[in-house]
Amino acid sequence: MMKTLEVDLGNRSYPIYIGADLIDQPDLFKACEKASSIFVVTNTTVAPLYAQRLNKTLETFGKKVRAIVLPDGESYKDWKNLQLIFDDLLKFGADRQTMLVALGGGVIGDMTGFAAASFMRGVRFIQVPTTLLAQVDSSVGGKTGINHPLGKNMIGAFHQPVAVIADLNTLKTLPARELSAGLAEVVKHGAIADAKFLDWIEANAKPLLACDTDAMSHAVLRSCEIKSAVVSADEREGGIRATLNFGHTFGHAIEAGMGYGEWLHGEAVGCGMVLGADLSCRLNYITKAEADRLTKIIQSMNLPIAPPKFGGKRYLELMQVDKKTESGQIRYVVLEKIGKAQIQGVPDAQVLETLTATGAA
Amino acid sequence: MMKTLEVDLGNRSYPIYIGADLIDQPDLFKACEKASSIFVVTNTTVAPLYAQRLNKTLETFGKKVRAIVLPDGESYKDWKNLQLIFDDLLKFGADRQTMLVALGGGVIGDMTGFAAASFMRGVRFIQVPTTLLAQVDSSVGGKTGINHPLGKNMIGAFHQPVAVIADLNTLKTLPARELSAGLAEVVKHGAIADAKFLDWIEANAKPLLACDTDAMSHAVLRSCEIKSAVVSADEREGGIRATLNFGHTFGHAIEAGMGYGEWLHGEAVGCGMVLGADLSCRLNYITKAEADRLTKIIQSMNLPIAPPKFGGKRYLELMQVDKKTESGQIRYVVLEKIGKAQIQGVPDAQVLETLTATGAA
Numbered sequence A, B: 001m002m003k004t005l006e007v008d009l010g011n012r013s014y015p016i017y018i019g020a021d022l023i024d025q026p027d028l029f030k031a032c033e034k035a036s037s038i039f040v041v042t043n044t045t046v047a048p049l050y051a052q053r054l055n056k057t058l059e060t061f062g063k064k065v066r067a068i069v070l071p072d073g074e075s076y077k078d079w080k081n082l083q084l085i086f087d088d089l090l091k092f093g094a095d096r097q098t099m100l101v102a103l104g105g106g107v108i109g110d111m112t113g114f115a116a117a118s119f120m121r122g123v124r125f126i127q128v129p130t131t132l133l134a135q136v137d138s139s140v141g142g143k144t145g146i147n148h149p150l151g152k153n154m155i156g157a158f159h160q161p162v163a164v165i166a167d168l169n170t171l172k173t174l175p176a177r178e179l180s181a182g183l184a185e186v187v188k189h190g191a192i193a194d195a196k197f198l199d200w201i202e203a204n205a206k207p208l209l210a211c212d213t214d215a216m217s218h219a220v221l222r223s224c225e226i227k228s229a230v231v232s233a234d235e236r237e238g239g240i241r242a243t244l245n246f247g248h249t250f251g252h253a254i255e256a257g258m259g260y261g262e263w264l265h266g267e268a269v270g271c272g273m274v275l276g277a278d279l280s281c282r283l284n285y286i287t288k289a290e291a292d293r294l295t296k297i298i299q300s301m302n303l304p305i306a307p308p309k310f311g312g313k314r315y316l317e318l319m320q321v322d323k324k325t326e327s328g329q330i331r332y333v334v335l336e337k338i339g340k341a342q343i344q345g346v347p348d349a350q351v352l353e354t355l356t357a358t359g360a361a
Helices: A026-034 A049-059 A078-093 A106-119 A130-139 A168-173 A177-193 A195-205 A205-209 A211-232 A240-245 A248-256 A265-282 A287-298 A311-322 A348-357 B024-036 B047-059 B079-091 B106-118 B133-137 B168-173 B177-195 B195-203 B205-209 B213-233 B240-245 B250-260 B265-282 B290-300 B313-321 B348-357
Strands: A003-007 A015-018 A036-044 A064-070 A099-104 A124-129 A143-150 A151-158 A162-165 A331-337 A340-345 B003-009 B014-019 B036-042 B062-070 B100-106 B124-131 B143-148 B151-158 B163-167 B331-337 B340-345
Touching: A003 A211, A003 B036, A003 B151, A015 A211, A026 A049, A026 A099, A026 A124, A026 A162, A026 B250, A026 B313, A036 A049, A036 A078, A036 A106, A049 A064, A049 A099, A049 A168, A064 A078, A064 B250, A078 A106, A078 B036, A078 B079, A078 B143, A099 A106, A106 A124, A106 A130, A106 A143, A106 A151, A106 B106, A106 B151, A124 A130, A124 B177, A124 B313, A130 A168, A130 A177, A130 A211, A143 B079, A151 A248, A162 A211, A168 A211, A168 B143, A177 A195, A177 A205, A177 A211, A177 A240, A177 A331, A195 A205, A195 A211, A195 A287, A205 A211, A211 A240, A211 B062, A240 A248, A240 A331, A240 A340, A240 B290, A248 A265, A248 A311, A265 A287, A265 A331, A287 A331, A311 A348, A331 B024, A340 B195, A348 B079, B003 B213, B014 B213, B024 B047, B024 B124, B024 B163, B036 B047, B036 B106, B047 B062, B047 B100, B047 B168, B062 B079, B079 B106, B100 B106, B100 B313, B106 B124, B106 B133, B106 B143, B106 B151, B124 B133, B124 B240, B133 B168, B133 B177, B133 B213, B151 B250, B163 B168, B163 B213, B168 B213, B177 B195, B177 B205, B177 B213, B177 B240, B177 B265, B177 B331, B195 B205, B195 B290, B205 B213, B213 B240, B240 B331, B240 B340, B250 B265, B250 B313, B250 B331, B265 B331, B265 B348, B290 B331, B313 B348
Parallel strands: A015 A162, A036 A064, A036 A099, A099 A124, A124 A162, B014 B163, B036 B062, B036 B100, B100 B124, B124 B163
Antiparallel strands: A003 A015, A143 A151, A331 A340, B003 B014, B143 B151, B331 B340
């Protein structure tokens, strides 16, 4: 059974479709009817698995369809590879009515979205997320961008897709490690916004890790509901949207410190949430037992819970460049209670206590 | 006497200030009050002339002020130099509350604007255009971007400045060739939107070429009024805004064919208008006498009126990649009459007649 969710953003509203074998259904891609040409951006891992099927679906619109295949991995989320997209778009006659289709995980979605945002100052694009991380997080909300040697996602745009098509069957080919990384964001949605959903996640770790379609359908839908409600309320991250970054300030520091691509984004976020939970406890919001429970849930998803030992000073440095800083002050997302997050500055001394207690410093 | 014009774009509205010695007036930069830091982006030509004075003005806000100095010229409007802006922003602690200030001509304005649009997915910026072209055209309207080897302004964003500060005295240091290039856009505004303004321009070529402050003040104000009215009606160029591209489809072909930087943008646009006028005449809109009169006005501004002889096929190829094409069809801006433009497709055969008649083919 396909589920449909509408992200409410006025004249930039769009549907999210969640179900099995959706990439074979031309109906869902009907925004392509008005396109002059269609370019599918994908990577060397995903292309052999799904590009041909998607191509067949898109060819029903009678337009030129062309694939742009990039190398696979977070380390390729840079200008050089973005440029490859622009090169092909221009070489093969793309114009302002061209539709881009992102077929892949978060890296492909972010890069394709930024390419769509900036090619000829903006063309339309469709997200076809094939990883759990992308289905529950990065494909929804319109954040696009690339990394800079000095920081993750430092260059980008807010650019909403015209549709998100989450085919649950594409998750069956996902390596176990990437599935777990995606589950980190599912856990996050429960932790910051819905205590009951967190209970459900805790009780369903096994079917989720086994990629059971019913369990996954619920996890993806509820995650998209939570994320899209937050995005609708605060599209450009002036306020509440930043709560979605729970675990991300520490997580980005881990990713940057290790070198992008060593830890998966979801792994770093999972571990970042362990630190965030400890910090929330130290600020007297949640109890030690609640922080421990969250850590156990993260661990039950086969995610790392021990941060790399960079030392406190290095962590603070790495977090300083993270874009959630405001006038030089790092802003942390903390759990006021399970199911509710807030954003605040925290004295370095307290952050260092967390870094020390968790073995990061 | 300073003149103020408000560009009406809802919550993205902003003022344009036009007058002498405005870069010394902190009041006009008051949007910097809420900034965490200020980065002035300028080039090696403009920096020695005005950076110190602007710096003094900006330092009154008590924030860190830093200059980023790029090489001067259209050929540097590329990713590599945009990257230099990002590098410095990140090296020197810029964040989402940072204000960028573009001090220079169209290249600096376009690059700084695109840097502002995409740095951390969007920060604020102020335009301080120091060339006539930038004051009457590129600094107003929010179009930002960089060139791609296969086409001009192919990568960019719509991102409105928070203020435009047009200091007429900076025009006094402008080389005569650049002043003329700016006057091409002034002529364009008369041609597409205001027949009386075109009469005034025709009668005031001498004071304009002498950079007389009163004449220039009127030319800049009326140009900004015409442009901002069009932009307010059609911010993202769905329709009427494209009439501002009169002379640009041919002009971009000239620029691309010669190699960016050979002809100044305004020179190419001036010459492009000669071709556009010929085409408008061939389509039975304006008379031969009106087309000749427009050519004479362009010539009176010391602008080239003879296009480079690339041949018809090459012109059509070069124009095909221009982003005004729609589903492969090139869209031309033509003069319905003096003071009124419209956009339409034109059969290649008629375009080739114009190219042949003007010596381009």
